[in-house]
Amino acid sequence: MTVEEALLFVALPYSSITLFVAGHIWRYRHDKFGWTSRSTQLLERRWLAWGSNLFHYGALAAIGGHVVGLLIPEQLTHAVGISEGAYHLFAAAAGTVAGLACIAGFVILVGRRAYFPRIRRTTTWTDVVVYLVLAGIIVLGLIETIGFNTLGTGYNYRPTVGVWFRSLLWLHPEPQLIAGAPLVYQLHATLPWILYAVWPFSRLVHAWSLPWQYLGRPYILYRRRYGLARR
Numbered sequence: 098m099t100v101e102e103a104l105l106f107v108a109l110p111y112s113s114i115t116l117f118v119a120g121h122i123w124r125y126r127h128d129k130f131g132w133t134s135r136s137t138q139l140l141e142r143r144w145l146a147w148g149s150n151l152f153h154y155g156a157l158a159a160i161g162g163h164v165v166g167l168l169i170p171e172q173l174t175h176a177v178g179i180s181e182g183a184y185h186l187f188a189a190a191a192g193t194v195a196g197l198a199c200i201a202g203f204v205i206l207v208g209r210r211a212y213f214p215r216i217r218r219t220t221t222w223t224d225v226v227v228y229l230v231l232a233g234i235i236v237l238g239l240i241e242t243i244g245f246n247t248l249g250t251g252y253n254y255r256p257t258v259g260v261w262f263r264s265l266l267w268l269h270p271e272p273q274l275i276a277g278a279p280l281v282y283q284l285h286a287t288l289p290w291i292l293y294a295v296w297p298f299s300r301l302v303h304a305w306s307l308p309w310q311y312l313g314r315p316y317i318l319y320r321r322r323y324g325l326a327r328r
């Protein structure tokens with residue numbers, strides 16, 4: 098293992114995870130009332146509806162694809178009868194749709210922020226860092242999925258990127274695996290650690306505050322407190 102491999106593919110991920118966990122605890126204890134998405138819906142809602150839905154559904158679908166692609170070993174999909182070709186076809190098709198929705202939403206959201214002066218004014222430096230890192234991650238992901246796997250000859254990332262990612266979780270890092278992947282894959286797998294390190298100090302904390310209780314609670318019934326006045 099070289100020094101660069103150890104720094105980029107071992108030290109960076111573990112430092113980022115530590116900061117991610119400690120940062121959330123710190124933010125929750127010290128800035129509970131600042132724990133918000135700082136929504137700008139009151140300032141503009143038409144662009145937001147398109148941008149936010151496309152970005153969030155696209156990103157959620159892409160994340161679902163990452164769970165399958167990175168956490169499930171290749172041997173397991175082979176064992177249940179899914180050939181490499183079938184897996185590749187499905188990943189490329191679903192990944193392309195998810196990635197395009199994600200980038201379309203992202204462009205609308207950033208465009209909206211740049212176009213409307215009052216939304217521009219609510220934008221902080223942390224937002225700018227998050228946008229830049231996200232832009233890099235999404236564009237590199239699209240180059241992998243569309244450039245390599247849909248239009249190109251394809252690159253099987255599961256024995257390299259996938260096994261490296263899981264090796265971090267088992268605390269037996271194997272950085273030499275990702276170091277052998279194409280540069281685009283190395284960059285795409287490195288940038289997210291910067292995103293996770295900034296996450297607790299940004300508006301991204303809203304991701305953990307979905308109003309789940311809405312799913313189970315009885316809906317609100319509005320009743321008159323007093324009977325109707327007789328005429």
Ligand code: HEM
Binds near residue numbers: 162
């Ligand atoms: C260390 C963490 C990550 C690793 C190792 C990783 C790895 C990958 C790989 C291997 C692909 C190519 C999939 C294919 O060609 O079929 C991909 C695609 C993609 N990634 Fe990531 N990724 C990570 C984090 C993220 C994050 C945080 C985002 C944020 C939204 C993201 C967004 C995307 C997008 C939009 C694509 C293209 C669409 C798709 O195939 O899902 N990735 N990623």
